[in-house]
Amino acid sequence: MPLAVVRKLPFYLLLAVFVFGAVLRVVYFDPAISRTPDERTYTRQADLVLEQGATGYRALGQELAQNLPAVSRYPSPLRVGYITLLALWMDLTGDASVLAGAHLSLLCSLATLALIAFFSYRYLSPVVAVVATLFYAVFAFDLTIFRRTWEESFMSLLTVCILALVAYIARENANRRYIALAGFTCVGFLALTTKENAGIVFLLCAAGLTLHFLLQRNRSGAILTAASAAVAVLAYVVVLGALFGGVANALTLVRGYTHYSGINPYSVQYDSGPVWLYPEGLFLASPFLFLVGLLGIAAALYRVLHRRSSVDIDLPLGIGLLTVSMILIQLVMNRYSFRYTAPVYGPICLLAGIGFDAVLPALDRLLAPLGRAAAYGILGFALGVAALRDLNFARERLIVPETQDLVIRPILGLPPAPVPKDSPQ
Numbered sequence: 001m002p003l004a005v006v007r008k009l010p011f012y013l014l015l016a017v018f019v020f021g022a023v024l025r026v027v028y029f030d031p032a033i034s035r036t037p038d039e040r041t042y043t044r045q046a047d048l049v050l051e052q053g054a055t056g057y058r059a060l061g062q063e064l065a066q067n068l069p070a071v072s073r074y075p076s077p078l079r080v081g082y083i084t085l086l087a088l089w090m091d092l093t094g095d096a097s098v099l100a101g102a103h104l105s106l107l108c109s110l111a112t113l114a115l116i117a118f119f120s121y122r123y124l125s126p127v128v129a130v131v132a133t134l135f136y137a138v139f140a141f142d143l144t145i146f147r148r149t150w151e152e153s154f155m156s157l158l159t160v161c162i163l164a165l166v167a168y169i170a171r172e173n174a175n176r177r178y179i180a181l182a183g184f185t186c187v188g189f190l191a192l193t194t195k196e197n198a199g200i201v202f203l204l205c206a207a208g209l210t211l212h213f214l215l216q217r218n219r220s221g222a223i224l225t226a227a228s229a230a231v232a233v234l235a236y237v238v239v240l241g242a243l244f245g246g247v248a249n250a251l252t253l254v255r256g257y258t259h260y261s262g263i264n265p266y267s268v269q270y271d272s273g274p275v276w277l278y279p280e281g282l283f284l285a286s287p288f289l290f291l292v293g294l295l296g297i298a299a300a301l302y303r304v305l306h307r308r309s310s311v312d313i314d315l316p317l318g319i320g321l322l323t324v325s326m327i328l329i330q331l332v333m334n335r336y337s338f339r340y341t342a343p344v345y346g347p348i349c350l351l352a353g354i355g356f357d358a359v360l361p362a363l364d365r366l367l368a369p370l371g372r373a374a375a376y377g378i379l380g381f382a383l384g385v386a387a388l389r390d391l392n393f394a395r396e397r398l399i400v401p402e403t404q405d406l407v408i409r410p411i412l413g414l415p416p417a418p419v420p421k422d423s424p425q
Contacts, residue, residue, distance in 0.1 A: 010121075014130050017117070018113060018114060021133065021138070024138070025109055031102065034404070045060060046090055064253055078253060085104070104153075105152075124316070124357075135349045138391040139289075141339075141406060158191045159198070159343040159345075166315075170213075181225065187202070189236060200343075204322055205322065206229035267335065270408070273334075285338075285411075296316065367379070
């Protein structure tokens, strides 16, 4: 085999994995599945904005203000980033049905898969790229959301975009940072206006990048990053104020929606419970991602501690800290829906790739007596079996007509929790 071909084998393998993931999404996209109330709500909101423009947002805001407990059971009209994107997509495609959002989710899922492959290949390693892309391709939760008119596929894409921009900004020289920081601000604004947890991802990444520059004694980089985050937050507040009758009124609606959506009967019954339910659900969906992802965090921590320098807080550790932080936020909030985990679908898969890459030298030495070809064949077979197990879990438990959401209790086969008597009706 020519040497040039051998050197490009990881790239060809990565390309094959991406095609595999894309084919899975085309095969399992089913326009005939029954649609959920959330999907119909997003479609109605986007259709109203498409017809009426900013006036449509005012009407949706008044509807929310007049009956916060009831309207808060459904997607918030304050998520103007996704609603506007969906309205623009409807205008572009000429399709204002509930399927418009499903096709948009499919496009976002394919874009996320491609971006994970490119980002990890460039900034981490070919091994991380192949493993992360493979397990995102078969990730049960993404294979559920990409068929739905939900914002989660878009949030997953936004998170990987933010990570890619952070890596670029941190590693490029000052002259190339300005355009990337402008993009970082725009993507951050989209995250803030799409859903609360996507906004948290942006703010955590902005804080991490600012800290990175401070540790590098790069004061201008830290100031520019903090300023970019501040501009995105200011733009978010101004836009909400303009669309919903003033900043004070918009923030009141945000607080009210957040409060009532967390205590509505559906959330209490299906996405709450003991703290161990959430990690159990993650493990059930993908034992490989759960265990090897922990290895990825451990490897990133060891790398920093081994060097004994805070300057070496690098991209793998940043991905690990972001993932752990977002999971801890869900645990504290006691909201165990894996739709809320969507912003870290990509980082979870990247961590698994980092963990596998960290133990690969030890596995290589262990299997060396068998020969390199046999060793890589065994490792490839093991990865294939793990990926097939995740795909079968998705096919049997989630990509079925009975699954209408990613709340924890149905996934684990548990009965609904009792609703407190004082819960809003």
